Amino acid sequence: MQKPAPQTLLALWLALQNSQVRLTKAENQALEKITHHLKQHKESANAIEKELMAVIKSNANLSQAFEQEQTKIDDTNSWIIDRLITHLQSEISLGEGNKNQAPVEAEQKANFPEKEVDDEAFALACALVDELKLGWEEEWQTAAILEVI
Structure with a gap:
């Protein structure tokens, strides 16, 4: 089930606070590109979520931290x-x-x-x-x- 974009973005932001998460240069650039696009086109947040999730899933530590944060948000x-x-x-x-x-x-x-x-x-x-x-x-x-x- 796809989460609403704000929940995904919040979980990503929280996951990036985790000291175990390290981004490669390519992952960092990909996230910069996505966030730049989102800042200019907030209404397209749900449409760009597949690209965002691809970056998240490409990094094992980020993916694990992201899943943990999503669970906390769901519990809340x-x-x-x-x-x-x-x-x-x-x-x-x-x-x-x-x-x-x-x-x-x-x-x-x-x-x-x-x-x-x-x-x-x-x-x-x-x-x-x-x-x-x-x-x-x-x-x-x-x-x-x-x-x-």
């Missing part, structure tokens, strides 16, 4: 989606008659201070996914924005 996306589903289910179970929940929320925060920290982390994660455009569909993005507000 999965965690965010799980959190969104949990929060959506909570909202749905409240029903229309229980929209005023300020007293309940204050009591929950007093009883469960870690929930506030968890919510802050969730808000930060949502903001990062939004900022990095990691391939969210509009409904997830809207749900995350509504949850943060």
Whole structure:
């Protein structure tokens, strides 16, 4: 399954931070050419992904680091989606008659201070996914924005 271009680029950038990854002159030049093209034509990011993946797969250390970073990104996306589903289910179970929940929320925060920290982390994660455009569909993005507000 092909990943959205921002996720691939993020995984590549993170993989290049790995001290075990060394690029040959040809690989470096190929990546420079690709990034130069992407900088000028951001809309073609998905189309150029095959060329990018060919460079990544040609270097064993880069390929391994890239796969590890992609897994971390996928795990983060999965965690965010799980959190969104949990929060959506909570909202749905409240029903229309229980929209005023300020007293309940204050009591929950007093009883469960870690929930506030968890919510802050969730808000930060949502903001990062939004900022990095990691391939969210509009409904997830809207749900995350509504949850943060």
